[in-house]
Amino acid sequence: MPEVQAHAERMTAALAGATLSGFRLINFAGLKTFSPGADEAVGATVVDVTRRAKYLRVNFDNGHTHVVHLMQGGRLRPDPKQSKKPRNGIVRWTFDGLPDHDGPGGGIEAWLLTEAGTERRAGVWAVDGDELEQDPLLGLGPDADLVSRAELGEILGSHSKRLHGLLRQQSIIAGVGRLLANEIIYEAGLSPFANASKLSTEELDRLHQAIGSTLAASLDHERTLDDIGKSADRPSKMHNKAGQACPGRGTSTCDDTVHSVEYRKYTVFYCPTEQTGGKKLADNTTSKFLK
Secondary structure: OHHHHHHHHHHHHHHOOOEEEEEEEOOHHHEOOOOOOHHHHOOOEEEEEEEEOOEEEEEEOOOEEEEEEOOOOEEEEEOOOOOOOOOOEEEEEEEEOOOOOOOOOOOOOEEEEEEOOOOOOOEEEEEEOOHHHOOOOOOOOOEHHHOOHHHHHHHHHOOOOEHHHHHHOOOOOEOOOHHHHHHHHHHHOOOOOOEHHHOOHHHHHHHHHHHHHHHHHHHHHHOOOOOOOOHHHOOOOOOOOOOOEOOOOOOOOOOOEOEEEEOOOOEEEEOHHHHOOOOOOOOOOOOOOOO
16 A cells, blocks of 8 residues: 555656546556546546555546556556557556656656566556446455554454454455555564454554554655665565564564465565464464464
8 A cells, every 4th residue: 555655646746737648558458447448538637646445546637537456566657768569568648738847757748557577467447437436446445544443443353364364355454465464463463363353452452553653654665765666675574574583563672583474475474472472373284373
């Protein structure tokens, strides 16, 4: 969520007030809808670029919205070269009448959506009307940064799921990915495999506070950048730190190291001393999870 939010703010600064003059689909798999046509926004003015969960929303003054999901390897950047066959290119937007803004994208006539890697899941949804009531935004849970303490208690109380998986499930709570889940749970001092529905009042308080502070710190970092950075460059205490010394929570010190549980598509990072009472977690293919 923080990297997408910061990028939406950068795009708004660069594009608000510009007129969409062209929409070119470079990779046909990148357009996820067929009606309305994405080119129906051509001639309309960009109002702003906003965020919902991990999606960017390019909002036009004729009621059309282009919803963009970058996935893991996607980037949406100014495209001054406008080559006919850009590497990893998916979609190109061109604009007229761009405001003379300072900063990334100011004065640039085109923006290009690309996706590195092999997944090829980034794409665009063209939506007319209330985009929150249509795919791909329909069915998302509340944004993590907007969930109140009371709402968090209700959400977790109705889902008997392991905490790490629940925080990443977008239909329950939206906007948290693998890095943030590891960091939030560490800051809350909870086991990543704790049953969400069985957290105590005090544990829920710590979790809610950790969600707010972790997201805020991450957003502050992203706002210092000119573009979405690499995941490996984002500040973290647990994520991708397996084998390194645990920094300790708050003012405490810790003599333990960061441990991990490996899955095919993601890794859970945690500190046994700070989060699991010294117990080491293991995949349930070999042993029982810590409850």
